[in-house]
Amino acid sequence: MKRSVAIIQFPGVNCEYETARAASEAGLEARIVRWNSDPQLLRGFDGYILPGGFSYEDRVRAGAIAACDDIVDVIRQEANKGKPVVGICNGAQVLVESGLVPSRDPGSVELALAPNRGMGRLGYYCDWVFVKVSCEPERCVITYDLDPGEILPIPIAHAQGRFTSSIPGLFDKLEDAAQIVLKYCTPDGDVPGGFPEDPNGSEHFAAAICNPEGNVVALMPHPERSAWLRQVPADLKGKWSQRRRELRGKWQELEGKGPGMGVFRSMRAYIEASLS
């Protein structure tokens, strides 16, 4: 039996279809659910993905208005039962603004996804970056089927992607609890020396942070944009681009899985493990 995930379509998101496609390719039954649907409808799903985009046009702050929607409360209740929730980019901003991540003090807003810092200019930044699995794979829903220390090339596209907090020592605690599950890195997996390997100045180079239980993850990069090999640029460093170069012109093989597919595959494996 296929496990089902709801892709939540807030007004203004724009990645729901690619996200649904990637989740389907990973073996999940993905269905796009509008933000104002009957909340009870949501309860039947095995997991939830909040896709990227600009919910409510980023009014007030990215993710701030969507975080107040009733549907987020239903997702919170389902997450409390252990169901997985993954927020991608704007979805991550919604999870942070709603207090679902990092949830050391449940319900409290402990983080911000602040404007990017360090790139020498203002605003939105789009590029391929490298992230490294920085926890044991079983730690959380998006790393479950990845290898320890695995390095993934993956696109980012955000203006406000810098994980930060005014709570003293919070990031050390998140580090100690292995809640920082993906970190920006160099193509070789080393600590970034600065921009562009570190694209936004995120504290502890955090690219994804989970809740203490590991079933809710705020992920800034876009795995759905690197879910197929054909999406990976041929001119990056690392094994994924090398593979992409080797398959130049072999169209069918380029439809094979890309680095981002591991995130969706992990979600499926996590759901199956938690339900078995």
Place this chain on the structure above:
Amino acid sequence: MRFEILVRLIVPDPWSFTVLDTLRRKFGLTEIEEATRFRTWLLSLDTPRESSAKAIIDRLLGETALLANPNRDMWFVRSPHEMIPDSFWRRSISGSEVFVIRVIDIDDIIGRARQEVVRQRLGITEIKSITFSTLWMLEIAGDSKRARRIAEEVAVARRWRKGLLANPHSQKALVGSLDEYLEGLLDERAQA
């Protein structure tokens, strides 16, 4: 010499509608009767006279769309302690209390970027600093004490549906009554 440029949309502002709807319908704060958003620029100028400072600001607003766009915005340049004319803004609900919430990004990347353009590309060296903020004016029914409590509650997002306008980890919020704002007390508190 300090001036504040208040900028608002000529057309109805969807941000204000969204904030009002969120606070009333999702937070249940039906005492909030109106929300108005202004983008504001706080300019600090080093000029001998107020008239020369205003001439620089008029030039900036008249010749560039750096701080406001005449196709979509209207603006009012305010000296400290100056009232806001009715033609620019007036309370829409008589008898309500008006509270002002100024939200400033801790990094203020927008303000710093504008300052760089003004100094380096336009060569206006008299402008010593530019700070960007979003100013919310909330018209709140009920007594002043309760209204202040509501304004303070919505200013900073601390828990789910408890606070909205500023995220305390990347922004600061200054809250005061309309009179306190007009007397410059919000900014004195910020400097303190």
